[in-house]
Amino acid sequence: MPCRETDCTNPDTFDACLEQQLHLCQQLEALADSLPSKLDTHAAMMLTDQLRTVLWRCHRTEEAIIFPALRMADPRTMTILERLRQEHLEDEDHASDVCDAVTAFVDDTNRKNAAELGYMLRCLFVSLRRHLAFDHDYILPLYFRTRET
Numbered sequence: 177m178p179c180r181e182t183d184c185t186n187p188d189t190f191d192a193c194l195e196q197q198l199h200l201c202q203q204l205e206a207l208a209d210s211l212p213s214k215l216d217t218h219a220a221m222m223l224t225d226q227l228r229t230v231l232w233r234c235h236r237t238e239e240a241i242i243f244p245a246l247r248m249a250d251p252r253t254m255t256i257l258e259r260l261r262q263e264h265l266e267d268e269d270h271a272s273d274v275c276d277a278v279t280a281f282v283d284d285t286n287r288k289n290a291a292e293l294g295y296m297l298r299c300l301f302v303s304l305r306r307h308l309a310f311d312h313d314y315i316l317p318l319y320f321r322t323r324e325t
C-alpha cells in the first residue's frame with residue numbers, strides 16, 4: 177500500500193513507508209544478484225519506476241510531516257534532521273543515476289557493464305538500509321513520543 181502524504185500523520189503509516197523502502201532494497205539486491213545472465217528486464221524497469229515513485233514520496237512525506245513534528249517537540253534535533261534531509265537528497269541522486277544505468281543496461285544488447293551496474297546497485301541499497309535503520313530505530317520512536325504528548 178503506497179504511503180500518501182495525507183495519511184502519514186499516523187506512525188503506523190510512517191512505519192509502512194519504511195517497510196516499502198526496505199522492500200525496494202530487497203529488490204535492488206535481487207537485481208544486482210541477477211546480473212548479468214539472469215536479468216528480468218521487465219522487473220528491472222518496473223523497479224526503476226517504483227524506486228522513483230516510492231523513494232521520492234516517502235522522503236517528501238517524512239520531511240513535510242515527521243521532521244516538523246520532531247523539530248517542534250525538541251529543537252535540538254535540527255542538526256540530525258538536516259543531516260537526514262541531506263542523506264535523502266544524496267540517495268535520490270544516486271537512485272536517479274541507478275535508474276538511468278539500469279535503463280541503459282536493459283537497452284544494451286551486449287550487456288557490457290554488469291559489474292559497474294552491480295556496484296552501483298549495491299552502494300545504493302547499502303546506503304538506503306543504513307538510513308532506514310536509523311529512521312526505524314531512532315526517528316520512528318521519537319515520532320511516537322510526539323504523538324503521545
Ligand SMILES: [Fe+2]
Pocket residue numbers: 235238260264307311
Ligand atoms: Fe528518511
